[in-house]
Amino acid sequence: MNIDTISSHMELQDHIEATEDGVPATYTYNEVDVDIAMPIIAKGLADKGFQALTDTLFDKKVTDIFGNIFHTPNSKIKLHPHFTTVFQTDSSADEFDYTIDNFFISRGFKFITWVPLLGDIIIFTDKSHYKMDLHPKLVALNKYLFNNSQPDLAYLLQEDSLLLKTLVTSFGYTKEPKINDLVMNDYFDMDDERKPTIGNVIFVKNALGVLEIKEELLKWIFRHTSAYDHQLLDALDKYANILYDNRPNEIFTHQPYDVFTLNEKRKIVAYIAIIYEPLFHKFLGELNSNWPDFSVLERIIQKDPGLRDYIRQQHYFSLESLKKLIESSDYDL
Numbered sequence: 001m002n003i004d005t006i007s008s009h010m011e012l013q014d015h016i017e018a019t020e021d022g023v024p025a026t027y028t029y030n031e032v033d034v035d036i037a038m039p040i041i042a043k044g045l046a047d048k049g050f051q052a053l054t055d056t057l058f059d060k061k062v063t064d065i066f067g068n069i070f071h072t073p074n075s076k077i078k079l080h081p082h083f084t085t086v087f088q089t090d091s092s093a094d095e096f097d098y099t100i101d102n103f104f105i106s107r108g109f110k111f112i113t114w115v116p117l118l119g120d121i122i123i124f125t126d127k128s129h130y131k132m133d134l135h136p137k138l139v140a141l142n143k144y145l146f147n148n149s150q151p152d153l154a155y156l157l158q159e160d161s162l163l164l165k166t167l168v169t170s171f172g173y174t175k176e177p178k179i180n181d182l183v184m185n186d187y188f189d190m191d192d193e194r195k196p197t198i199g200n201v202i203f204v205k206n207a208l209g210v211l212e213i214k215e216e217l218l219k220w221i222f223r224h225t226s227a228y229d230h231q232l233l234d235a236l237d238k239y240a241n242i243l244y245d246n247r248p249n250e251i252f253t254h255q256p257y258d259v260f261t262l263n264e265k266r267k268i269v270a271y272i273a274i275i276y277e278p279l280f281h282k283f284l285g286e287l288n289s290n291w292p293d294f295s296v297l298e299r300i301i302q303k304d305p306g307l308r309d310y311i312r313q314q315h316y317f318s319l320e321s322l323k324k325l326i327e328s329s330d331y332d333l
Contacts, residue, residue, distance in 0.1 A: 003128055003129075003130075005036060006036060006040070006118065006122070006130070007124065007127070009032070009033055009036055009118060010118040010119060010122075010124075012027045013027065013029065013033065013117055013118055013119060014119070015027040016028065016029050028096075029096040029098075029115070029117075030096065031080055033096075033116075033117075033118075034080070034082075034083055034096075034104055034115075034116060035082050035083070036118070037113075037116035037117075037118060037121060038082060038083060038106045038108070038109055038113075038116070039109065040118075040121055040122060040132075041106075041109070041111065041113055041116060041121055041134065041138070042106070042109035042111065043132065044121060044132040044134040044139075045111055045134065045138075045139060045142055045143075047132060048134065048139045048143075049143070050111070050139065050142055050143050050146070050147065051146075051147050052109065052110040052111070052146075053110050053146055055107075055110075058107065058110045058146065059107075061145060061146055062105060062112075064173070064175055065145060065167065065171060065173045066086050066103075066105075066171050066172075066173075066207075067171075067172060067206045067207050067212075068206075068207070068208070069084070069086060069207050070084065070107075074207040074208060074209075075087075075090045075091050075092075075207075076090055076091065076207045077091070077207065078091055078095060082106070082108060083104050083105060083106050083107075084104070084105045084107070085102055085103070085104055085105075086102065086103045086104075086105060086171065087102050088100055088101045088102055088166070088170045088171075089170075096115055097115070098114070098115035098117065101114065101163070101166050101170065102114065102115070103171075104116065110146065111142045111146065112141070112142065112145070113138060114138075120133070120135060121133060121134050121135075136155070136159075137156065137159060137160050137163065139152070140152035140153075140155045140156050140159075141156065141163070144156060153176070153178065157178060157179075157182070161182050164176075164179045164182060165179065165182050165183050165186070167179060168180065168182075168183045168201060169183060169200075169201050172201075172204055172206070172212065172214065174214045174216040174217055175216070177216075180216060180217060180220055181220075183201065183217075184198075184217065184220050184221070184224070184232070187232060187235070188231065188232065192231070193251065194251050195231065195232065195234070195235035195238075196235045196236075196238040196239040196242060196251065197251055197252065198217075198232060198235050198236065198239065199235075199236065199239035199242075199256060199268075200252070201214065201217065202214045202217045202218060202236075203239075203256075203260075203268050203271075205259065211260065211264045211267065211268070213267070213268070213271050215271070218271060218272075218274070218275050219275070221233055221236065221275060222275040222279070225275075225279050226283070227282075227283040227286040227289045228286070228288075228289055228290075230279070230283070230289075230291065233275070233276055233279060234292075236272045236275075236276060236296070237272070237276060237292070237296045239256065239272075240268070240269050240272050240296050240300055241296075241299065241300070241303075242256050242257070243256045243257060243260065243265045243268060243269070244257070244265065244300065244303045244304065245257060246258075262304075263310065265304075266304065266306075266307050266310045266311065267314070267317065269296070269297070269300050269304075269307065270307075270311050270316075270317060270319075270322055271317075272296055273295075273296055273297045273322070273325060274319065274321055274322055274325065276295065276296045276297075277295055277296070277297060277325055278325075280295045280296075281295070297325075308326055311326055312326065
């Protein structure tokens with residue numbers, strides 16, 4: 001990359017915000033700025049021991065993190081000639097707002113980054129030379145995600161747990177148990193009235209608008225439920241009922257009743273039931289355990305009489321445990 005181009009854009013980026021004394025912004029960060037930064041970051045990562053993957057392995061890793069985003073246009077990405085933007089929310093957001101956790105994927109250099117400001121990645125030593133100054137978090141993120149570096153995961157857990165939690169809550173990455181622990185423990189600490197929002201991270205629409213169920217998080221709840229501590233299971237119970245309630249609920253930005261179709265709601269309830277029903281019947285008789293009188297299936301079937309037949313029509317979603325549950329004679333659905 002031409003040193004004069006780097007220097008001039010670095011100076012331009014000094015003016016993307018108004019100054020404290022009221023001088024207005026005179027430059028708007030854009031695609032060219034990202035293109036300039038990408039090869040510089042690639043060199044800096046290589047200097048820190050980052051190993052770029054093959055095309056096939058890189059695409060698989062990106063799919064594990066963000067889903068299948070490269071091959072179908074959708075509202076959560078924007079394609080550029082040299083990089084792809086993955087939006088934390090959707091493409092209506094400001095693509096280059098560095099206060100938002102959008103990610104920029106370089107398929108050419110095989111890494112990801114947040115908005116790459118030149119002043120955050122290099123330091124000029126004189127007019128003709130600069131040295132690399134990549135943030136350790138950017139290095140650690142790429143070495144963990146693409147090189148499976150556990151020391152770098154440990155560093156991020158200590159230094160930027162919020163960044164890691166964003167991978168789960170905004171992008172649906174649930175492959176790492178230690179990060180899942182961070183997210184789910186946040187729900188333990190949440191006010192009870194807001195706990196049902198846990199459904200937002202477990203039951204999501206992917207970039208293609210298809211329902212995805214984060215089974216790793218459901219299993220986490222199963223493992224962390226006991227006779228006397230079932231608060232997250234209760235939250236799922238409430239979420240299941242909210243799916244069938246068309247009254248606005250202020251804890252949700254997007255109302256679950258409107259987000260999912262009837263058949264998607266039925267699939268969600270089925271997956272909740274897989275973990276809820278066994279625990280409900282196991283612990284119901286415990287003294288002072290404060291379980292409800294009826295299970296989630298017993299209540300939802302009253303709201304949706306077609307639930308059981310639909311699950312049968314779907315061949316129990318190929319889940320043997322669900323088949324045993326639905327056909328159980330322990331109680332009348």
